Amino acid sequence: MDTLAKLQILSGAARYDASCASSGSKREGPSSGTGNTSSSGICHSWADDGRCISLLKILLSNDCIYDCAYCVNRSTNPVERASFTAREVIDLTLDFYRRNYIEGLFLSSAVMQSPDQTMERMVRVAEALRTEEQFGGYIHMKIIPGCSSDLVRKAGLYADRISVNIELPSQASLQRLAPQKHKHAILEPMALIGREIATSLVERKASCRAPRFAPAGQSTQMIIGASPENDFQILRLSQGLYKKMNLKRVYYSAYVPVIADNRLPVLAAPPLLREHRLYQADWLLRFYGFSAEEILSDDAPHLDESFDPKTAWALRHPEFFPVEINGADYATLLRVPGIGVLSAKRIVAARRFSRITPDGLKKIGVVIKRAKYFITCSGRSFEKPDQPPALIRQRLLLGESSEAPMSILPKQLVLPGLIA
Amino acid sequence: MNRYLYDGTADGLLSSIAWILEEEPDPEKVTLAKRMDTLFEEGFTIGTDATLAESLFFRLKQHAPDAAHTLYSFMLAEKEGMETSLLHYVSLAFKHGDKVKGYLTHPAVRDIVNVAQKAGRELHRMKGLLRFEKLQDGAYLAKMEPDYNIIHPLADHFSRRLRAQHWFLYDVKRRMAARWNNGTLQFGTIEQFTTPALSEDEKKVQALWQAFFKTIAIPDRKNPRLQKSNMPMKYWKYLVEKQGE
Ligand code: SF4
Numbered sequence: 001m002d003t004l005a006k007l008q009i010l011s012g013a014a015r016y017d018a019s020c021a022s023s024g025s026k027r028e029g030p031s032s033g034t035g036n037t038s039s040s041g042i043c044h045s046w047a048d049d050g051r052c053i054s055l056l057k058i059l060l061s062n063d064c065i066y067d068c069a070y071c072v073n074r075s076t077n078p079v080e081r082a083s084f085t086a087r088e089v090i091d092l093t094l095d096f097y098r099r100n101y102i103e104g105l106f107l108s109s110a111v112m113q114s115p116d117q118t119m120e121r122m123v124r125v126a127e128a129l130r131t132e133e134q135f136g137g138y139i140h141m142k143i144i145p146g147c148s149s150d151l152v153r154k155a156g157l158y159a160d161r162i163s164v165n166i167e168l169p170s171q172a173s174l175q176r177l178a179p180q181k182h183k184h185a186i187l188e189p190m191a192l193i194g195r196e197i198a199t200s201l202v203e204r205k206a207s208c209r210a211p212r213f214a215p216a217g218q219s220t221q222m223i224i225g226a227s228p229e230n231d232f233q234i235l236r237l238s239q240g241l242y243k244k245m246n247l248k249r250v251y252y253s254a255y256v257p258v259i260a261d262n263r264l265p266v267l268a269a270p271p272l273l274r275e276h277r278l279y280q281a282d283w284l285l286r287f288y289g290f291s292a293e294e295i296l297s298d299d300a301p302h303l304d305e306s307f308d309p310k311t312a313w314a315l316r317h318p319e320f321f322p323v324e325i326n327g328a329d330y331a332t333l334l335r336v337p338g339i340g341v342l343s344a345k346r347i348v349a350a351r352r353f354s355r356i357t358p359d360g361l362k363k364i365g366v367v368i369k370r371a372k373y374f375i376t377c378s379g380r381s382f383e384k385p386d387q388p389p390a391l392i393r394q395r396l397l398l399g400e401s402s403e404a405p406m407s408i409l410p411k412q413l414v415l416p417g418l419i420a
Numbered sequence: 421m422n423r424y425l426y427d428g429t430a431d432g433l434l435s436s437i438a439w440i441l442e443e444e445p446d447p448e449k450v451t452l453a454k455r456m457d458t459l460f461e462e463g464f465t466i467g468t469d470a471t472l473a474e475s476l477f478f479r480l481k482q483h484a485p486d487a488a489h490t491l492y493s494f495m496l497a498e499k500e501g502m503e504t505s506l507l508h509y510v511s512l513a514f515k516h517g518d519k520v521k522g523y524l525t526h527p528a529v530r531d532i533v534n535v536a537q538k539a540g541r542e543l544h545r546m547k548g549l550l551r552f553e554k555l556q557d558g559a560y561l562a563k564m565e566p567d568y569n570i571i572h573p574l575a576d577h578f579s580r581r582l583r584a585q586h587w588f589l590y591d592v593k594r595r596m597a598a599r600w601n602n603g604t605l606q607f608g609t610i611e612q613f614t615t616p617a618l619s620e621d622e623k624k625v626q627a628l629w630q631a632f633f634k635t636i637a638i639p640d641r642k643n644p645r646l647q648k649s650n651m652p653m654k655y656w657k658y659l660v661e662k663q664g665e
Contacts, residue, residue, distance in 0.1 A: 003628065004628055007628060007632055007635075008631055011635045011636050012636075015636050015638055016638070029580065029581065029583060033583070033584055034581075034582060034585070035582075036581050042544070042547050045633065045659070045661055046646070046650040046651040047633065047637035047647070048643070048644070048647060049637040049638045049643050049646075050641075050643035050646025050647045053636060057636060092628065096628075096629060098560065098585060099551060099552045099554070099560070099660075100548075100552050100562070101551070101660070134584075345522075349519065349521070349523075350523065352522060352523075353525065360525045363530065364525060364530075
């Protein structure tokens with residue numbers, strides 16, 4: 001099979017992986033070599049589905065010995081199989097990078113003969129890129145669950161970001177749908193990576209020549225809707241991953257049936273809206289100072305379909321509002337529906353010069369379409385004050401489809417985690 | 421209210437701003453415009469002084485690095501007719517430091533920051549969208565037609581990234597070129613541009629990239645609108661993956 005045919009199979013098989021981020025790492029390239037990384041990340045193209053293309057995202061092989069129920073590459077599914085040689089991956093990466101098509105390589109793989117054998121081949125590609133080819137661009141590598149911790153450590157030394165997919169939100173689901181994968185084989189490398197990252201940060205403070213370990217951090221991905229966990233369980237899991245394992249990102253991918261299997265639910269459509277709401281709730285965890293327990297509870301374990309989680313929270317907490325634009329601190333401003341990080345920062349910055357008038361809010365680019373029910377400007381309300389939440393709810397639902405239409409929302413849309 | 425004129429060059433603009441900040445008690449009350457040399461033009465013409473222009477930029481950089489960056493991005497846009505706003509912006513930046521970028525309720529600040537942001541955005545975009553082709557002699561060439569004059573910072577970016585390569589950037593509309601070879605970066609203009617021959621394997625690599633571009637998209641999720649809003653069609657001309665569309 002020639003490289004072109006393999007590329008079609010093995011990039012097609014990788015297309016469902018949500019994470020394309022190439023940010024978070026700043027690597028000065030070797031002077032004799034090729035490439036550096038930029039801490040803000042760069043998109044090089046946008047695919048026909050509108051998603052950013054930043055990395056050459058491929059599987060080393062789709063020839064899998066495992067049989068995960070939700071995956072096209074499962075051993076019992078008759079798809080065409082292919083495997084790259086190390087040389088092919090290296091040449092593709094360099095040829096693309098030199099022409100500025102990509103920021104770097106995203107390498108994953110199905111489990112070929114064993115987790116160790118697969119991971120070893122992946123690590124060899126990264127090692128050759130870094131040492132023989134002096135490649136300084138971005139590398140993201142997936143860890144194959146069950147591989148040795150030595151290989152995990154090695155991967156982290158060559159890659160900017162490494163990730164272990166958590167796949168499913170609970171041990172029970174994992175056992176049912178991916179019986180060859182074990183919870184500890186996923187969590188152990190995650191914990192190891194977390195520790196190594198922390199140590200490397202400490203060592204690098206002492207000496208800038210200490211080796212870097214996955215400078216862009218670790219991320220993970222889980223499939224939503226293939227198993228019965230509720231949103232509260234999922235959010236608490238993510239919260240734990242951010243806090244205890246120091247993860248940079250958790251990616252969610254709405255389950256889309258690729259093959260029939262009686263262990264899997266029959267869905268009319270992939271739960272895209274749910275995936276979208278989870279991403280919104282995840283943002284609240286990471287950037288808005290919310291906890292999972294504020295967003296959901298055992299009595300109300302599902303994210304609201306009609307409102308984003310912040311609006312839903314605001315409607316449940318009328319006592320928190322109205323928030324005074326000219327007085328509230330940054331953290332409080334962030335709790336107002338419709339005021340994001342950028343708007344809150346702009347408000348705080350503009351207040352230094354003069355009180356902000358309603359007109360001034362518009363001038364600095366703050367959209368008050370949904371915020372107007374929840375704020376005052378020097379004591380003045382935009383709407384009739386003290387409207388009952390039920391009424392605000394209705395008005396928010398009616399007047400304005402204040403969210404972008406669904407068609408452009410799920411930038412992260414993903415089918416099941418085909419990736420080991 | 422005093423009205424000042426300058427010669428229309430970038431150096432002229434910056435040096436007259438420096439001059440006004442020095443001489444005028446209240447720079448936010450005066451206006452500055454390009455001299456048109458019409459018979460009845462009113463205003464006092466300030467001479468151009470490249471050293472003064474440079475020193476203004478460096479002083480601003482020390483005093484308010486963010487604002488200096490905004491000034492730099494604004495200059496890439498080669499915008500005419502906003503000289504007075506720029507003057508007021510720089511004056512405010514010296515007064516308030518980097519906090520000035522939050523002063524969006526001030527019209528001059530808003531205008532300058534907006535233009536600077538647009539130029540900065542195109543620069544960032546081109547870092548991703550620029551495409552090199554390998555030539556017969558082993559050098560790489562990237563052609564582009566950006567709205568703003570971004571070849572300098574763009575070449576800086578690639579001089580850190582593609583260090584081991586011999587490459588050229590060519591701004592087709594402005595006829596400006598940058599060349600990186602053996603660790604040195606040069607700029608110049610090209611009067612007569614003839615497209616050089618491509619290396620033998622170039623078309624093969626392009627075909628691989630086109631194949632990757634096609635397969636990486638999720639087939640049932642075609643979204644041309646989102647694609648175009650992220651990657652406007654004006655940039656497609658030189659995009660390998662968009663040829664023949
Ligand atoms: S999810 Fe990974 S391990 Fe499971 S079948 Fe697919 S490729 Fe193989």
